[in-house]
Amino acid sequence: xxxxxxxxAITGFAGLDDPQSGASVTRALRAGWAGALEIHALGHDAVxxxxxxxxxxxxxxxxxxxxxxxxxxxDRVLQIHESRRLDALFACHEPDLPVLARHADELARRGIRTxxxxxxxxxxxxxxxxxxxxxxxxxxxxxxxxxxDLRELSVQCDLLGYPLxxxxxxxxxxxxxxADEARTVAGAMSVRGGAVLLQRSVxxxxxxxxxxxxxxxxxxxxxxxxxxxVNADDRLVCGSAxxxxxxxxxxxxxxxxxxxxxxxxxxxxxxxxxxxxxxSGLRCCLPSWSMMTHWAGCNLPVVCxxxxxxxxxxxxxxxxxxxxxxxxxxxxxxxxxxxxxLQRHGSVNxxxxxxxxxxxxxxxxxxLPAGGLKVAVTGIGSFEAINPGIGVARCLRQSARVSxxxxxxxxxxxxxxxxxxxxxxxxxxxxxxxxxxxxxCLAEAHRTRPFDVILPCLDGExxxxxxIEDRLADDLGVATLLPSRQALERRSKLGLFDGRRRNRPxxxxxxxxxxxxxxxDLLKSLREFGYPVVVKGPIFGCMVVNGESDAxxxxxxxxxxxxxxxxxxxxxxxxxxxxxxxxxxxxxxxSAVTVKKLALCARGxxxxxxxxxxxxxxxxxxxxxxxxxxxxxxxxxxIRDALSERFYLFEVNPRFTGWISFTAALxxxxxxxxxxxxxxxxxxxxxxxxxxxxxxxxxRSCEEIRVRPVALAALSNGGIVRHERP
Numbered sequence: 001x002x003x004x005x006x007x008x009a010i011t012g013f014a015g016l017d018d019p020q021s022g023a024s025v026t027r028a029l030r031a032g033w034a035g036a037l038e039i040h041a042l043g044h045d046a047v048x049x050x051x052x053x054x055x056x057x058x059x060x061x062x063x064x065x066x067x068x069x070x071x072x073x074x075d076r077v078l079q080i081h082e083s084r085r086l087d088a089l090f091a092c093h094e095p096d097l098p099v100l101a102r103h104a105d106e107l108a109r110r111g112i113r114t115x116x117x118x119x120x121x122x123x124x125x126x127x128x129x130x131x132x133x134x135x136x137x138x139x140x141x142x143x144x145x146x147x148x149d150l151r152e153l154s155v156q157c158d159l160l161g162y163p164l165x166x167x168x169x170x171x172x173x174x175x176x177x178x179a180d181e182a183r184t185v186a187g188a189m190s191v192r193g194g195a196v197l198l199q200r201s202v203x204x205x206x207x208x209x210x211x212x213x214x215x216x217x218x219x220x221x222x223x224x225x226x227x228x229x230v231n232a233d234d235r236l237v238c239g240s241a242x243x244x245x246x247x248x249x250x251x252x253x254x255x256x257x258x259x260x261x262x263x264x265x266x267x268x269x270x271x272x273x274x275x276x277x278x279x280s281g282l283r284c285c286l287p288s289w290s291m292m293t294h295w296a297g298c299n300l301p302v303v304c305x306x307x308x309x310x311x312x313x314x315x316x317x318x319x320x321x322x323x324x325x326x327x328x329x330x331x332x333x334x335x336x337x338x339x340x341x342l343q344r345h346g347s348v349n350x351x352x353x354x355x356x357x358x359x360x361x362x363x364x365x366x367x368l369p370a371g372g373l374k375v376a377v378t379g380i381g382s383f384e385a386i387n388p389g390i391g392v393a394r395c396l397r398q399s400a401r402v403s404x405x406x407x408x409x410x411x412x413x414x415x416x417x418x419x420x421x422x423x424x425x426x427x428x429x430x431x432x433x434x435x436x437x438x439x440x441c442l443a444e445a446h447r448t449r450p451f452d453v454i455l456p457c458l459d460g461e462x463x464x465x466x467x468i469e470d471r472l473a474d475d476l477g478v479a480t481l482l483p484s485r486q487a488l489e490r491r492s493k494l495g496l497f498d499g500r501r502r503n504r505p506x507x508x509x510x511x512x513x514x515x516x517x518x519x520x521d522l523l524k525s526l527r528e529f530g531y532p533v534v535v536k537g538p539i540f541g542c543m544v545v546n547g548e549s550d551a552x553x554x555x556x557x558x559x560x561x562x563x564x565x566x567x568x569x570x571x572x573x574x575x576x577x578x579x580x581x582x583x584x585x586x587x588x589x590x591s592a593v594t595v596k597k598l599a600l601c602a603r604g605x606x607x608x609x610x611x612x613x614x615x616x617x618x619x620x621x622x623x624x625x626x627x628x629x630x631x632x633x634x635x636x637x638x639i640r641d642a643l644s645e646r647f648y649l650f651e652v653n654p655r656f657t658g659w660i661s662f663t664a665a666l667x668x669x670x671x672x673x674x675x676x677x678x679x680x681x682x683x684x685x686x687x688x689x690x691x692x693x694x695x696x697x698x699x700r701s702c703e704e705i706r707v708r709p710v711a712l713a714a715l716s717n718g719g720i721v722r723h724e725r726p
Contacts, residue, residue, distance in 0.1 A: 005036040007084055008305065009077075009112075012092025012285070013043045013050035013057075016601040017386075018172030018235060019702040022092040023050030024290040025301045026057065027703070031291070032299035040084060042077070043093075046343035047599050047608045050701040052334040059084070061347045063096075070099040074106070080347070081112055088113045088308045090301070092285050094169065097122055113308040115212070115262045122284060125258065127169030128197040130282040137257040139250075140278045142269070143200040150186055153198075157182045160200045165234055167197040172602060175201065175233050177560070180553035184543070201234075202278060204271035207244065208236055209251045210287045212304045213260050219252055221303035223293045223319040229413055231384050238413050238707075239289065241296040241323040247277060254279065263304055289325060291704045296323040324712060328415035328705040329382050329390065333665035333696040336610065372403035374450065375675050376478075379457030379655075380407040380416030380426065386605055386700075389457040390416045391661035392671040393423060398664045399672040406451050408442075412716040418707045420723035425449050428719040435467040442468075446476050448720060453479045453675045455633075457655050459539065462488060479678040481585070481632040483654060490628040491652040494538050497567050507620025508638065508647040512570040519555045525568045526551055534650075536567040542604060544571070569650070574642040577614070578606065579621055580657045582670050583630045584677050589622035591668050595659065595698065606659045609698040611666055617647055624649075633660075633674055662698040 008029065012020035026039050041048065041057035044065050051057045061080050064072045073096070080086065089112050091100050100107070101116045108114070116122075124133040131144040145156045157164060157179050164182060166174050168189040176182045186196045206227035212220050224247055225239035251266050267281030286300055287293075293300040296319035306312070342348045375396050379389030389407065393416060396402045407416050407426040417426035427445040430437050438461075442454070454472065456465045465472075466485055472478040489495050497513035514525040526533060526545065535554040536542045541561065543554040558566050576597040582590050594617060599608035621636050637651035656670065663670045715721045 005038040006033070006088070006305075007038045007040065007086050008088045008090065009040040009042055009080070009086045010057075010090040010092055011042045011063075011096050012090075013041050013048040013701075014045060014093075015288070015702075016049070016599065016607045016700075017603065017605070017702065018233075018601075019050065019288045020093050021286050021288045021290055022048075022090070023053060023056055023701050024288050024704060025090055025092055025286050026050075028290045028294045028299055028301040029305065030055070031294045032302040033305065040080065040086065042080075046339050047697075047699075049599065049607055049699045052339075052697075052699040053330050053332050053701050053703075059347065059349050060342055062342060066096045066099045070102065073099050074103050076346075077107070077112075078110060081110060086112050088305055090286070090304065091116060094126065094284055097126065097284055115215070115304055115308045117258075117260055117262050117284065121258055121260060125282055126284060128167060128195045131197070131199075133258070134254065134279055134282070137254075139254060139257070140276065141199075142202045142278050142280050145198045146195050147186065147198060148195045150183070150190055153183055153186055154179050156198055160198055163201045165197075165199040165201055167199060168192060169194055173234050178553065178556055180549045180556065184550045184553045187546075199280070202269045202271060202280065204269045204274070206230065206280075207242075207247050207268040207270070207277065208239060208287065208289075209247060209266045209268065210263070210290070210293065210300055211251060211255065211266075212263050212286075212300050212307065213255050214307050215261050217255060217259050217261055219255060220307055221293075221298050221300050221318075222248060222251065223296055223298050223300060224248055224251075225289070225292070228324070229383070235327075236289065237327045237383055239292070239325060241292070241319045241321050243319075243321045246275075250277060250279070263300065288702065289327070289704055292323065292325040292706075293319065295325065295706050296320055322709065324707040324709060325704045326413060326415045326418060326707050327382070328419070328703050329386055329700055330703040331391065331394065331659075331661050331698070331700050333662060334699050336695040336697050339697050372399075372401050373675050373679070374404040374406070374452045375402055375671075376406040376408055376445070376451040376454045377457055377671075378408040378429070378455075378461060380409045380423070381411060381414035383411065383413055383415075385603055386658050387414075387416075387457060388656040388658050388660055389455075390422070391658060392455055392457055392656050394661040395664040395669050395671040396675070397422065399669055401672055402675065404449075404451065406445070406449060408445065408454075412712065415705050417715055417721055418705055418711055424723055426715060426721045426723075428715055433464070435464040438464050439468045439471055442472065442478075443476060445720070446478060449722075451478065453481075453678045455656070455671060455674055455678075456480070456482070459654055462654055479680070481674050481678040483631045483634075484629065487629050487631070488654055491630070491634070491654060492538070493536060493567055493651075494565065496649070496652060497569065506624060506649075507616060508649050509641075511572055511648050511650055514568040515565055516568060517565050519552065522551055522555050522566060522568060523548060529568060529570060532571045534569045534571055536569060537561060537563045538565055538567065539563070572639040572641055572648045572650070574640045576600070577612070577617075577638040577640060577647070578609070578657060578659070579614075579618060579636040579638065580660060580663060580670060581618075581621060581625065581634050581636065582674055582677075583625050583632060583634065585631050587626050587629050587631060589618075589625060590677065591663075591670060591673055592618045592622070593663050593666060593668055593670075594618060595662070598697070606657075606698070607700045609659055609662065611662070611696060611698075614647075621649075633657075633670060659698055659700070662696075665696060665698075 012022035041051035211222040229238040268277040270277040379387035595609035635653040635657040
């Protein structure tokens with residue numbers, strides 16, 4: 001092969017909070033490949049957020065869904081090849097694999113190298129079929145049932161018992177705890193077509209193995225992880241590279257039995273007192289934690305590319321034990337014209353990965369000013385949900401007025417705590433409802449590394465911070481910008497949807513709502529509303545209800561959260577919008593940014609959004625905030641009814657929004673302004689949006705964060721991590 005840039009196409013850049021692996025594979029290739037690379041991202045949607053991260057793809061292309069027909073899919077790949085002369089192709093989106101595997105020889109004849117399983121082997125295990133294939137080959141799996149007829153679901157769930165994992169070939173795994181919840185989740189998954197897989201949750205030590213087998217089914221590289229943490233839906237959040245001969249031997253036996261070639265990801269669980277492990281998951285591509293394999297010394301994407309090109313890799317690669325990673329997030333602002341070009345024409349060319357992209361990341365620590373405000377922020381985790389403190393810290397890092405940023409978290413696995421470019425220090429706060437305990441811990445953190453301002457970023461902690469607000473100012477000299485308890489209650493869901501604000505001239509609508517305190521009243525209100533409706537918890541959580549079984553599942557879910565009341569709300573159909581606002585101590589709006597949401601994850605978090613001009617909505621929301629006497633950051637979430645085009649307010653979040661880093665990219669850095677208002681600066685005139693504000697799209701993607709064991713131990717045992725400047 002010539003010395004020119006190697007042109008590599010990669011699929012699988014979507015997936016939101018359950019990410020496909022394309023972005024991670026790209027990062028690993030850029031980190032580990034010795035030569036020059038030109039990366040082409042392939043996907044089925046212009047808003048494939050992983051492809052829009054800075055330094056991810058050089059060119060982005062859309063493909064027709066493989067389900068629409070293999071010929072159209074293949075023709076599009078070959079069309080891209082004709083103009084770009086691709087050298088290799090990584091398949092990181094499982095539904096595309098059958099088409100690519102069937103046409104691997106044709107791709108090779110055209111000069112596109114792949115490393116794919118044989119079509120017949122792939123057909124045996126893809127999607128929800130892998131448990132049957134493994135059991136037929138003599139391997140143990142947790143009890144599983146494949147469901148194609150949802151009318152049989154309840155009986156089959158009862159056979160397996162709870163909790164259950166429900167899997168779908170193209171969706172995130174969900175954990176359910178009762179039959180009503182199982183019907184709701186399986187019903188939503190079945191809309192995509194295909195079968196769902198029910199799997200009993202097995203207690204024990206979890207492992208994940210990723211490997212690459214060559215064309216002769218010989219393993220060329222393997223990385224084994226111990227699962228240190230998974231989230232509520234059993235997705236790997238934190239893992240450590242280990243050397244476990246038993247797990248490795250079992251993985252190699254599966255490769256041999258399947259006569260596998262190409263990448264393979266396997267999950268195992270080993271119960272206490274059991275020598276052998278059960279195979280609890282199988283995916284036919286590289287993992288979403290591929291960058292971790294580079295840090296562990298066995299870069300599997302590089303091994304895979306070497307095998308594609310038939311280059312000598314130096315034998316089987318082995319990972320060094322002890323490397324730890326956490327799942328984190330990356331954010332950027334992509335040019336709207338490039339996103340639209342991709343949507344209209346199918347390709348964005350000319351160095352899209354390095355041109356015109358505004359990073360919502362962090363500045364190197366060494367470039368920060370020596371003087372300026374020292375600001376502490378809470379909510380620096382992304383374990384179950386993406387806390388706003390990560391975006392707040394990113395904004396503060398981009399401010400010339402801020403010299404230090406300190407993180408305050410509640411867990412040892414808060415991803416922001418381990419990012420030196422994001423924080424100077426990270427402190428662990430106590431999980432306690434007692435304001436006195438919180439104050440003592442903040443006083444200790446302040447003694448260790450003084451700060452001028454605290455910006456709380458989590459709903460549930462605000463009452464405690466309000467309780468100690470005066471003591472923070474008087475005893476520590478630490479400023480805050482907080483609402484009153486009364487204002488906090490007025491914007492709560494129970495306060496907002498109690499019926500008193502309906503039919504008032506607010507400039508926007510309040511959805512018809514009922515507050516109920518029993519399952520019986522819930523079912524009664526549903527008969528009044530009709531279906532579908534939305535059921536919400538008073539603090540967090542939201543479920544769409546399409547029938548009585550959904551309603552019972554919703555009631556049980558909120559009951560399990562110890563919620564004694566739920567809110568039933570009319571379903572509004574239309575586009576979703578959010579308005580990030582900031583009010584001073586006189587309750588006057590000092591800055592507002594409105595976005596239209598383009599992509600939402602399963603939990604409702606915004607993963608892509610476009611800034612829009614809605615001045616009447618901003619003025620109406622400002623009047624509402626004055627009425628409830630609000631101080632500090634706040635987010636209003638709206639739906640614009642598709643028929644009437646009226647905005648409906650369905651949430652008021654009493655803190656910075658999760659997409660707050662976008663405000664800095666737009667030229668309105670809300671966290672910086674909040675810190676300045678907190679210390680008593682006169683509010684400056686609202687900053688003008690940057691000249692390109694109308695042409696930027698917020699994008700979010702998952703990324704791995706390398707964790708030093710000494711840092712993990714420091715936060716776990718000593719309650720603090722220090723990231724010293726160079």
